[in-house]
Amino acid sequence: MTTTTKTSFRQRLREASERNSSLLCVGLDPDPAELNGRDIAEFGIAIIDATIDLVCAYKPNLAFYEAHGSAGYAALERIIDHVNGRVPVLGDAKRNDIGNSVRFYAKGLFETMGFDAVTVNPFLGRDSLQPFLDYEDKGVFILCRTSNPGGADIQGLNAAYDGVPMPLYEAVAHMSKSWDTNGNIGLVTGATYPSEAQRIREICPDMPFLVPGVGTQGGELEAALSATLDADGGGILVNSSRGILYASTGSDFAEAARVAAENLRAQIEAARPSA
Amino acid sequence: MTTTTKTSFRQRLREASERNSSLLCVGLDPDPAELNGRDIAEFGIAIIDATIDLVCAYKPNLAFYEAHGSAGYAALERIIDHVNGRVPVLGDAKRNDIGNSVRFYAKGLFETMGFDAVTVNPFLGRDSLQPFLDYEDKGVFILCRTSNPGGADIQGLNAAYDGVPMPLYEAVAHMSKSWDTNGNIGLVTGATYPSEAQRIREICPDMPFLVPGVGTQGGELEAALSATLDADGGGILVNSSRGILYASTGSDFAEAARVAAENLRAQIEAARPSA
Numbered sequence: 001m002t003t004t005t006k007t008s009f010r011q012r013l014r015e016a017s018e019r020n021s022s023l024l025c026v027g028l029d030p031d032p033a034e035l036n037g038r039d040i041a042e043f044g045i046a047i048i049d050a051t052i053d054l055v056c057a058y059k060p061n062l063a064f065y066e067a068h069g070s071a072g073y074a075a076l077e078r079i080i081d082h083v084n085g086r087v088p089v090l091g092d093a094k095r096n097d098i099g100n101s102v103r104f105y106a107k108g109l110f111e112t113m114g115f116d117a118v119t120v121n122p123f124l125g126r127d128s129l130q131p132f133l134d135y136e137d138k139g140v141f142i143l144c145r146t147s148n149p150g151g152a153d154i155q156g157l158n159a160a161y162d163g164v165p166m167p168l169y170e171a172v173a174h175m176s177k178s179w180d181t182n183g184n185i186g187l188v189t190g191a192t193y194p195s196e197a198q199r200i201r202e203i204c205p206d207m208p209f210l211v212p213g214v215g216t217q218g219g220e221l222e223a224a225l226s227a228t229l230d231a232d233g234g235g236i237l238v239n240s241s242r243g244i245l246y247a248s249t250g251s252d253f254a255e256a257a258r259v260a261a262e263n264l265r266a267q268i269e270a271a272r273p274s275a
Numbered sequence: 276m277t278t279t280t281k282t283s284f285r286q287r288l289r290e291a292s293e294r295n296s297s298l299l300c301v302g303l304d305p306d307p308a309e310l311n312g313r314d315i316a317e318f319g320i321a322i323i324d325a326t327i328d329l330v331c332a333y334k335p336n337l338a339f340y341e342a343h344g345s346a347g348y349a350a351l352e353r354i355i356d357h358v359n360g361r362v363p364v365l366g367d368a369k370r371n372d373i374g375n376s377v378r379f380y381a382k383g384l385f386e387t388m389g390f391d392a393v394t395v396n397p398f399l400g401r402d403s404l405q406p407f408l409d410y411e412d413k414g415v416f417i418l419c420r421t422s423n424p425g426g427a428d429i430q431g432l433n434a435a436y437d438g439v440p441m442p443l444y445e446a447v448a449h450m451s452k453s454w455d456t457n458g459n460i461g462l463v464t465g466a467t468y469p470s471e472a473q474r475i476r477e478i479c480p481d482m483p484f485l486v487p488g489v490g491t492q493g494g495e496l497e498a499a500l501s502a503t504l505d506a507d508g509g510g511i512l513v514n515s516s517r518g519i520l521y522a523s524t525g526s527d528f529a530e531a532a533r534v535a536a537e538n539l540r541a542q543i544e545a546a547r548p549s550a
Contacts, residue, residue: 015406028354029375029376031375031379061372063370063372063376063377063378063379063380063383064376064379066348066379066380066383066384066387067379067382067383067387068383068387069348069352069378069383069387069388070345070346070347070348070349070351070352071345072345072348072383072387073341073344073345073347073348074345076345077344077345080396092376094370094371094396095338095369096369096371096396096500097338097367097369097423098421098423098425098426099423100304100306100517101336101338101339101367102303102338103338104306104338104339104341104342105338105341105342107342107346108338108341108342108343109341110346112341112342112343112344112347113344117548121369121371121396121398121399122398122428122429123397123398123418123429123430124369124396124418124423124425124426124429124430125421125423125424125426125427125428125429126425126428127423127424127425127426128421128423128425128426142400143399146373146399146400146403147373148373148374148399148400148402148403149362149400149402150373150399150400150401150402150403151373151399151400152400153397153400153401153450154397154398154399154400154443154446154447155398155399157434157435157436157443157446158434158435159390159432159433159434159443160432160433161432168432168434168443169428171429171432175428175429183481242375263458265510
């Protein structure tokens with residue numbers, strides 16, 4: 001399933017990030033309401049062609065493809081094929097299941113679809129994540145504190161971990177750290193809750209963080225970066241979807257996406273202490 | 276999106292259950308290791324043809340289809356079309372996401388794929404489930420206490436809900452009850468943990484429960500039924516997958532599945548107080 005000769009996801013991410021001087025991840029989330037009738041695969045390919053030298057990764061959210069059933073998955077397969085390993089592609093799947101089922105999710109996402117990394121939901125516990133973690137060269141981003149207000153309903157409950165009281169999302173960070181025997185775990189920490197993100201960074205100083213919620217979700221970029229950057233001024237993927245994809249919905253959408261991506265990349269670079 | 280003239284999921288489930296005198300749900304989870312090269316759509320259709328008068332619902336787990344990418348989704352679409360509304364089909368998707376993304380999951384699963392109900396993961400909170408709940412005529416089964424040992428990692432944490440200490444899965448049951456303004460929520464409570472399931476039944480006496488883990492997962496049928504049946508001796512879907520699908524892996528697989536389904540249905544009926 002995995003071999004020790006393969007480059008790790010973290011290494012591939014670092015290479016793309018350094019080559020393009022970028023911590024920007026573009027979310028490939030085609031919303032028909034914004035596409036003016038464009039085909040979702042053609043749209044994604046045009047966005048990739050316009051931005052691939054500006055990003056450290058792409059992140060298609062599978063919801064936007066599953067909405068179209070098998071045709072949507074076929075479009076997603078075309079998009080991943082088009083990237084063709086030039087930068088990592090992170091499948092924002094938020095999958096979680098048990099036993100045999102989760103083995104098939106891991107196989108489908110990592111082998112059939114060919115994602116370099118995926119997001120997963122930790123609610124079903126360690127054994128539900130192990131089949132993903134067993135792919136040593138792939139990245140597994142565990143939801144920790146999501147960027148939506150309702151994230152607090154469960155993630156914000158006061159829980160006790162190892163007898164110590166703490167919010168549940170902190171317990172998830174501690175567990176994730178203890179589960180990371182293959183060094184391939186990352187965490188999802190919304191830009192919209194920087195103080196929570198900072199606490200998570202203190203618990204997991206070396207893990208890559210996927211930071212969604214910048215832009216249309218209202219996360220303040222500088223506060224989010226200051227909370228999540230690691231000691232080397234990296235270690236994060238700052239995701240933006242709608243702010244880049246729909247910078248224009250006219251025929252200049254790809255050029256407008258490039259300008260928006262250039263601007264956001266530059267803002268991020270300006271805020272990095274090491275930049 | 277929904278109209279008040281549609282029959283609710285609960286009503287459709289009750290009708291199928293009464294017509295077939297059955298609380299049995301067959302999980303359509305095609306594992307290539309057991310299929311002897313059979314096509315997954317043809318396999319599912321043969322199982323349906325052999326058992327449709329014995330079940331209250333079918334439950335395909337999407338992992339087994341996503342494992343094949345777009346071809347797997349095409350197979351799943353064929354299977355749902357083949358059932359054609361004769362009994363409800365529950366998509367075991369365990370999906371969860373936020374904002375626009377979860378709207379697209381709900382649309383994909385309920386409209387494009389045509390599921391009558393789905394399973395969802397509550398980790399992202401109420402706003403992450405609302406787009407599913409807004410489909411008033413569809414069923415939404417929230418994961419509460421799953422049937423795997425690792426379910427305890429997070430679901431079993433000591434949490435505080437409304438200031439009262441309780442295991443997290445009980446907090447999920449309380450929240451689910453408070454979120455059920457459309458009367459379309461159900462809960463997933465594994466057969467493998469009957470005492471937890473019984474506690475959840477006490478909190479939510481009237482909700483339908485999906486009870487996986489009977490058979491190959493080792494759940495004792497009678498204990499599971501006694502813990503989860505509602506006051507009317509119903510209100511549950513007892514799911515079995517491998518024990519029925521792979522009762523034989525030879526050319527008689529469909530006939531063997533029918534026999535296994537008949538036996539399990541009869542065992543369940545015998546254990547129902549009202550039967």
